[in-house]
Each structure stands twice: as C-alpha cells, then as structure tokens.
Amino acid sequence: MRERTNHAKRRTLRNLALLGWTSLGPLWSSLASPLAQAASSTQAGPRMTNMIGANGWAGSDSDTAMWKRMGITWARGAVGPGQPHGASDAVRVDKTGNASDVDLPPIILHNNRNGIHSLLFLGYTPVWNASVPGDSKSAPVDVHAWERYVDAVVTKYRAPPYNVRYFQIWNEAAGKLSGGSPQATFWHGATRPDIADPDHAPYERAMQDYVEKIHIPAARIIRSHDAYVVYGGWPDQGGLQTFSEWLEYRSPKYNQRMLDCVDYLDTHYLWVKDFDYLYDRYVKNGPARGLWQTEIGDRFMIDNHYLPSYFFQFAVWALDRNWDDPNKYVSMVYHWDGVEPFRLTHRGPPERTYNASGRSLIVLNQTVGGVLSRLPQKLQLGDDVTGSALYSDKSIVMQVSAPPGWRTVDIDGVAAPSSGRASVQFIDALSGTVSPASDAVLKWSDQTLSVRFKVPARVNGQGAKGAPRHLAYLVVRAS
Structure with missing residues (x-):
C-alpha cells in the first residue's frame, strides 16, 4: 500500500511540473514559529x-x-x-x-x-x-x-x-x-x-x-x-x-x-x-x-x-x-x-x-x-470566489465558495516548503469527496502561493441570489 501511495505522489508531482504548477522550493518561513507550536495533533490549543x-x-x-x-x-x-x-x-x-x-x-x-x-x-x-x-x-x-x-x-x-x-x-x-x-x-x-x-x-x-x-x-x-x-x-x-x-x-x-x-x-x-x-x-x-x-x-x-x-x-x-x-x-x-x-x-x-x-x-x-492558528496573510481571491483561511496543525485550510469552472486563490508572503514537496486537495464541504489531483494544482512564485482549482459543473448549493455555487476546502500540506 505504501509503495503504491508513494508512486502516486511522484506521478502527481511530475504531472504538476509538466503543467508549470509545481511545489518546489522552502515552506512558510515567515510562519515557522506558529507552525512549530502546532506540530502535534495532541497539543493544547483552540480546536x-x-x-x-x-x-x-x-x-x-x-x-x-x-x-x-x-x-x-x-x-x-x-x-x-x-x-x-x-x-x-x-x-x-x-x-x-x-x-x-x-x-x-x-x-x-x-x-x-x-x-x-x-x-x-x-x-x-x-x-x-x-x-x-x-x-x-x-x-x-x-x-x-x-x-x-x-x-x-x-x-x-x-x-x-x-x-x-x-x-x-x-x-x-x-x-x-x-x-x-x-x-x-x-x-x-x-x-x-x-x-x-x-x-x-x-x-x-x-x-x-x-x-x-x-x-x-x-x-x-x-x-x-x-x-x-x-x-x-x-x-x-x-x-x-x-x-x-x-x-x-x-x-x-x-x-x-x-x-x-x-x-x-x-x-x-x-x-x-x-x-x-x-x-x-x-x-x-x-x-x-x-x-x-x-x-x-x-x-x-x-x-x-x-x-x-x-x-x-x-x-x-x-x-x-x-x-x-x-x-x-x-x-x-x-x-x-x-x-x-x-x-x-x-x-x-x-x-x-x-x-x-x-x-x-x-x-x-x-x-x-x-490545533488552529491564524493565517495572517490576506487571501487574494479570483473572480467570483469568496473565502477565508486558517492553519489546522501544519496545513493551510481555505474554505472557498465559487461557481463552476477554473478558479484561483493566491496568498502572498508564504514561502515554499524546504522539503520541495507539497500537495493540495480540493474537498467537497458537504460530502467530503476529494476531487482528482488534476483539479487542484499549486505553485510558488516569489513568496506567493497560488492554487488553481476546478469547481465541478454539478455544485452543492447556491448563492444568495440563487446562482449555483460550490462550497469546498482547499487543503495545502507540506510532505
């Protein structure tokens, strides 16, 4: 099981590199202290x-x-x-x-x-x-x-x-x-x-x-x-x-x-x-x-x-x-x-x-x-996207709402992981379904974390004016 998982991870990283959306480079250097404080899921702190x-x-x-x-x-x-x-x-x-x-x-x-x-x-x-x-x-x-x-x-x-x-x-x-x-x-x-x-x-x-x-x-x-x-x-x-x-x-x-x-x-x-x-x-x-x-x-x-x-x-x-x-x-x-x-x-x-x-x-x-902690940086949300974010242990979790199609969110001032490895998941907020890896890709450029994600045509809700919208989580993890 572990061998298949590692192979899948390598294949996903290779595909992202071919798309020009990579996950290479040092992680959240400006935020290393709060992340270290939340390193263990058993540690005291707000949940x-x-x-x-x-x-x-x-x-x-x-x-x-x-x-x-x-x-x-x-x-x-x-x-x-x-x-x-x-x-x-x-x-x-x-x-x-x-x-x-x-x-x-x-x-x-x-x-x-x-x-x-x-x-x-x-x-x-x-x-x-x-x-x-x-x-x-x-x-x-x-x-x-x-x-x-x-x-x-x-x-x-x-x-x-x-x-x-x-x-x-x-x-x-x-x-x-x-x-x-x-x-x-x-x-x-x-x-x-x-x-x-x-x-x-x-x-x-x-x-x-x-x-x-x-x-x-x-x-x-x-x-x-x-x-x-x-x-x-x-x-x-x-x-x-x-x-x-x-x-x-x-x-x-x-x-x-x-x-x-x-x-x-x-x-x-x-x-x-x-x-x-x-x-x-x-x-x-x-x-x-x-x-x-x-x-x-x-x-x-x-x-x-x-x-x-x-x-x-x-x-x-x-x-x-x-x-x-x-x-x-x-x-x-x-x-x-x-x-x-x-x-x-x-x-x-x-x-x-x-x-x-x-x-x-x-x-x-x-x-x-x-354990939850603040994400001090402000999200730069793409067209017709709303959202907010925080840290859950070492992961950045963004909750986003958007209509169908490809959407983006950027965060300035977040360095890439020193391990050179990271992943992003797009998770349906109602069902927990994880979209295919190709539907959520990330890259770092000049201390900016950028995520592109594909909102499915079949969304899980609607906005205040009845327009179809999808509520989901983007979870960014260093590996």
Missing part, C-alpha cells in the same frame, strides 16, 4: 470542536458516537421540574426535556464520560407563582421560590460527580424588541400586553422585572458556587443596541448592572460579522469572558452551506480575537434531532441518519480537526 454544540442531549451510545463524528462537544438542556404545584412542593431538579420527563443525572454523567460539556438552562415560572395567571413566561410573584429552584439546581450539579460549571439564566429574555415582535416570546415581565394588537405598546418594564426578579438573584447564586453565568440568548430580532441598553441598565434595588452579573454573553441566530459590536464593547477588555450563541441554525440550515460556512468563519473570526480559552467562543445548533431535512440528523424510523447539515459537520471535523 474547531471547542466551538460546536447542540441543543438537546445525546441519549444513547449510538447518538453519542454520531455527535463525536460531527465534532459536537457541548449540549444544552433544561432542568426541572422545580416546584410545579405549589410552594409546599419539594424542589425537584432531576428531570429534563420539554415535559420534564427524562432523568437528567445519568445524562450529565454520560456527557462527562464522553467529553461533552453540559449547559443547564434555568427556567421558567411555575404557573402557581406567575404574575400573569397561567403564564409560565411571566415574572414570579415570589422571587424566593425562583431562588430556591436555582439554588437547588446549582448546588446539585456543580458538585461531584456532575461538576457542571455553566448555567444559563432563562431563554431569550428581552424587553421591547426592535424590528420584530413588540414583546419577547419567552419573557413577558409582570404584565403581558395584548400582543395580538400590533398597535399595542409592549410592557415597558419587562427588562427591569427580568434584571431584578430573575437575572441578578440567579447570577448571585450561580457565582457563589464558583460557576459561570451564561446570558439567556438575546434574540436576533431584538437588536444589539437594545441588548446593550439592558446589559448596562443599573438596577436601583441592587445597584448593579446586568452586565456585572454575566460571564458569557449569548445571542441567537446572528451571523459572525454581527459579533464585532459585542466583542469590542464587552469581551475585548472585559468584563465578559466570552461570546456564545446557544441557538443557531434551525431553518437557516435549509441552505446546506450555512452551517459549515458559519463555523469556519467563526473560527477565523475567533483566531483574530484572542481565542485564549477553549470555552470562550461557542455556538449550539438548534436542533441536532428531528424529522425536517435541514436538522443535523433524521431520527427515523427505521434508524437515525445524517442529513446534509450533519454530514457537513463531519467533513468539517475531519478536514479542520487539528
């Missing part, structure tokens, strides 16, 4: 898998095996039921699921054994304690009941053998929304307006209620157990300026801002470029430790390019922004399980299978599975 999570739990060994193939290392789920019937109930925190009908402790232990981090979501108000009769998304009448529930959750799961350290307060708690619904779906404060009336103003004190009745009381309990507070996910239609206003709102009751009681900022369904505002304002120099999205995907994954593009661009973005903690930047897919074709997996029957979005994560995990 793509650090970023990837999912809503829900992997409920079996076979599900967990699928998660590992997709590179999923975070799980998010609710904990309850708390005190469902009245203040005299025992506080129960041993169940999860929308109906609080699944045992939670064995799930947490299963996650721990398999290297999956657990994010426990705290909410909502039991109807007996709701400000608005029958509304579990309204503020609690008795805040002490909410505090008893939070304390029971954190006390139990922060301790061995569970050792959970990340707790999320509520879900999409938002006040007056800009550009969307007049009132948040999952938080109604102490008075719920008639949201069926489009002219009805939202309840203006909704966020004051949240800060004082929900967030600060829960955050104080979480932090008293040496655990981290994750905001409940600001919804995409809420607007970041509005989010900022409430983060910086100072409660007269506690003389604290909500921002002072958040460790990880969290939004839902934003694109990577939208993170700059929150990073520059709250993460770059603190006080927040990181920036998460605990829900991404959903119907956006009807576009099969959405998920691999999102995570690759998120990694490139993070490498430019001091990714010094593996848990600093996390995004969780909503949802990993379902019957719709855009979910990560189809639950069956007869058995669970991967959908296109799930397969794209497998390809991402296999292609960009090493």
